[in-house]
Amino acid sequence: MTHIEDPALIESPDRPVVPMNDLSRAISRDRVALSGALANVLDSGHVVMGPNHDAFQQELGAYLNLDHVLGVASGTDALELAIKAVMPKGRNVVVTAANAGGYTSTAALRAGFVVRYADVDSDSLCLSATSVQSSLTADVGVLVVTHLYGNLTDITTLVEMCHASGIRVVEDCAQAIGARRNGRVAGSFGDIAATSFYPTKNLGAIGDGGAVLTNNQKHADTVKQLRQYGWSSKYQAELPGGMNSRLDELQAAFLRSRIPQLDGLNGRRRAIIARYTEASAGGPLQVMPAVGEHHVGHLAVARSSRRTELRAALVRQGVQTDIHFPYPDYKQPGFRPVSQSLPVTELASSEIFSLPCFPELTEGEVDRVCNAIGTLI
Incomplete structure (x- = not known):
């Protein structure tokens, strides 16, 4: 998939274009593995939340050394579910950066919360303890930190500062899957994290997909319910704010082959x-x-x-x-x-x-x- 943004830039044999991305190359490289994954799903008879879905959650969790990986339909859904799962009662404001594409804004507004923006560090262009300090007022319940451009920014002090005020930290790892700092992975520093498997991501599917990541059992249980209508059991909608957001078997199988x-x-x-x-x-x-x-x-x-x-x-x-x-x-x-x-x-x-x-x-x-x-x- 090559996008030519300037009509004057036309590829020809004597003037090839260096593209921003070309997904066909990765698909060609992985064709045998992807074809095997497709056959596996077709032969299994499972299309949603089946054996590949469960295995992918376990395998990605093992790779990241995180207790819970919960597959969902997209990275934006993952952000929404993560924010809902950790928002403290009585608070309704999400603070985030304004330079990361609007995905957190979309998710937080869709969840019914108010969004406020903080400035970013001049070097990393990510949030820092210094840049957000004045934004963390008493009505703030969640801070979403995007590890922008693939940089697992050092948020240790920021997390400590938020926790001291009862604010939960959501990490947006959509661009930073696999990044590590001091032996810990992106997604393990805050309370909960979200990631995307959009095809251009470092770990990309052949379609949409996402996941919520956490080491917290309570948060994991909440997300499990919210991603499937808020059900406590089939057709029993217990939690408000439930949605239909599931990572399908085919994408899970493709992703397993790429980990x-x-x-x-x-x-x-x-x-x-x-x-x-x-x-x-x-x-x-x-x-x-x-x-x-x-x-x-x-x-x-x-x-x-x-x-x-x-x-x-x-x-x-x-x-x-x-x-x-x-x-x-x-x-x-x-x-x-x-x-x-x-x-x-x-x-x-x-x-x-x-x-x-x-x-x-x-x-x-x-x-x-x-x-x-x-x-x-």
């Missing part, structure tokens, strides 16, 4: 970003580094005050780019935002753009991107 590859593919992403970082040294754009096991390189993100100009120059050399994410949530009418001004968030939203970064990029394509970066003046 063993995850560390290697994350390493490949880091290596690509390291090449870009080196190529950009001393130039007009800076590529955010992805060094160490705490960063799984979901996106290769560059920053420049000359974004429009530099993106156009890269396009002319056959390199696609994109912007993740161009609009702060509090500037999006669909989120019914309260007027805010967050200086770091706003500056970053005007400077960031993404370079091609997926494990199936060839060395020749990485060379082309590096050479294109090197020509920028």
